[in-house]
Amino acid sequence: MKKETRKQEIVRIAAKLFKSKGYSAVTMRDLATAMGIKAASLYNHIDSKQAILQDIIIDIAEDFTSGMQTIIVGNTNSIERLEQIIQLHVRIAVDSADNLAALNSDWMHLENKLEYYLKLRQDYENNFRKIIETGILNREIASVDPDVLMFSMLSTLRSLYLWIPKKGDVKLDELSYSLSQILISGINI
Amino acid sequence: MKKETRKQEIVRIAAKLFKSKGYSAVTMRDLATAMGIKAASLYNHIDSKQAILQDIIIDIAEDFTSGMQTIIVGNTNSIERLEQIIQLHVRIAVDSADNLAALNSDWMHLENKLEYYLKLRQDYENNFRKIIETGILNREIASVDPDVLMFSMLSTLRSLYLWIPKKGDVKLDELSYSLSQILISGINI
DNA sequence: AACATTAACTAACAAGTGTTAGTTTTTTTG
DNA sequence: CAAAAAAACTAACACTTGTTAGTTAATGTT
Numbered sequence: 328m329k330k331e332t333r334k335q336e337i338v339r340i341a342a343k344l345f346k347s348k349g350y351s352a353v354t355m356r357d358l359a360t361a362m363g364i365k366a367a368s369l370y371n372h373i374d375s376k377q378a379i380l381q382d383i384i385i386d387i388a389e390d391f392t393s394g395m396q397t398i399i400v401g402n403t404n405s406i407e408r409l410e411q412i413i414q415l416h417v418r419i420a421v422d423s424a425d426n427l428a429a430l431n432s433d434w435m436h437l438e439n440k441l442e443y444y445l446k447l448r449q450d451y452e453n454n455f456r457k458i459i460e461t462g463i464l465n466r467e468i469a470s471v472d473p474d475v476l477m478f479s480m481l482s483t484l485r486s487l488y489l490w491i492p493k494k495g496d497v498k499l500d501e502l503s504y505s506l507s508q509i510l511i512s513g514i515n516i
Numbered sequence: 517m518k519k520e521t522r523k524q525e526i527v528r529i530a531a532k533l534f535k536s537k538g539y540s541a542v543t544m545r546d547l548a549t550a551m552g553i554k555a556a557s558l559y560n561h562i563d564s565k566q567a568i569l570q571d572i573i574i575d576i577a578e579d580f581t582s583g584m585q586t587i588i589v590g591n592t593n594s595i596e597r598l599e600q601i602i603q604l605h606v607r608i609a610v611d612s613a614d615n616l617a618a619l620n621s622d623w624m625h626l627e628n629k630l631e632y633y634l635k636l637r638q639d640y641e642n643n644f645r646k647i648i649e650t651g652i653l654n655r656e657i658a659s660v661d662p663d664v665l666m667f668s669m670l671s672t673l674r675s676l677y678l679w680i681p682k683k684g685d686v687k688l689d690e691l692s693y694s695l696s697q698i699l700i701s702g703i704n705i
Numbered sequence: 706a707a708c709a710t711t712a713a714c715t716a717a718c719a720a721g722t723g724t725t726a727g728t729t730t731t732t733t734t735g
Numbered sequence: 736c737a738a739a740a741a742a743a744c745t746a747a748c749a750c751t752t753g754t755t756a757g758t759t760a761a762t763g764t765t
Contacts, residue, residue, distance in 0.1 A: 351540035475694040486671035505664045
């Protein structure tokens with residue numbers, strides 16, 4: 328475990344602040360105060376406020392993308408893949424809750440990287456939908472509206488970061504199990 | 517159908533802007549431009565930017581509260597009540613999508629009314645949880661973690677406003693049906 | 706026509722915004 | 736210890752923020 332750089336520390340604290348007030352409402356002076364330094368000193372480590380947001384969001388977005396890649400190259404059926412998607416979201420929500428908050432709430436404030444982010448999200452959803460459609464075709468998944476199912480699952484999974492903190496010390500496996508039970512057993516045939 | 521006042525028009529347009537950029541990122545000059553007037557002119561109709569946010573959020577929050585009241589005084593079983601909750605969220609999401617966005621994303625920017633809002637939300641969730649717990653006790657609902665079930669349902673229902681616009685002209689009844697199927701049939705015994 | 710109301714305007718202010726320039730202090734390294 | 740690098744500082748900039756004051760134009764009502 329290498330020690331985090333000063334820059335990483337700033338980005339981490341920024342994510343925490345963004346989570347509670349949103350990107351636009353957090354000023355560089357807020358961030359500096361939270362770091363115990365002056366606003367101008369931040370610029371020894373980071374390029375701009377915008378660059379911080381990019382760091383936070385793109386990092387997580389690519390984590391989801393590579394996670395999905397791993398899932399779809401595996402030799403697994405549709406139900407197993409949905410379970411793996413749940414595990415992917417739980418893992419990221421548990422150890423990057425603050426970053427996830429920014430991704431969910433502040434992606435629209437991305438400037439240069441906005442297009443790239445939207446592309447990643449689009450691809451992710453397309454892969455997700457494909458898994459569902461294949462599952463329905465193969466009669467592994469009940470015949471429901473694929474879009475409604477995907478958005479229902481995604482809504483829950485994307486909101487995980489909001490209430491995981493409330494549940495105290497959540498066992499990663501137990502949570503994945505509870506979610507699989509609720510999200511999947513209802514559509515399982 | 518009475519004509520909307522100028523103030524209502526301002527609040528409606530503000531909600532639309534808040535939805536796309538968030539409360540903090542929308543300036544009074546943005547709002548004025550969208551209304552085709554100057555920023556100072558807004559103050560002939562509204563008290564402050566904060567008052568607009570309060571109008572938007574408290575209105576919807578009370579709508580949910582009274583909807584929940586109607587549900588829990590009815591002589592219905594737990595599954596029926598969950599279906600009614602789904603219908604409540606669908607109805608509000610369909611005809612107040614923009615206001616819902618503010619409620620979901622900008623509630624933390626409430627000042628005076630923050631405490632009141634949190635109280636309403638707390639009460640709502642307590643009623644929701646009670647319905648689930650009663651359902652499990654009465655063996656109408658499968659034995660799952662009540663909190664996980666509630667947050668799963670609430671996550672989906674609270675995100676409705678995000679993707680209802682994408683589905684084009686959604687039939688209110690069809691959507692409620694699809695959601696009931698996906699959210700409830702899995703936990704039905 | 707006279708009046709009252711509604712709704713717009715211009716001009717400005719005080720505070721807050723992200724960021725830069727230049728300098729000094731602290732820490733690390735040879 | 737001396738040199739280099741990292742990290743902090745003060746001061747200021749150009750611009751934007753919500754909001755107020757005072758005034759003018761448009762609309763509706765006797």
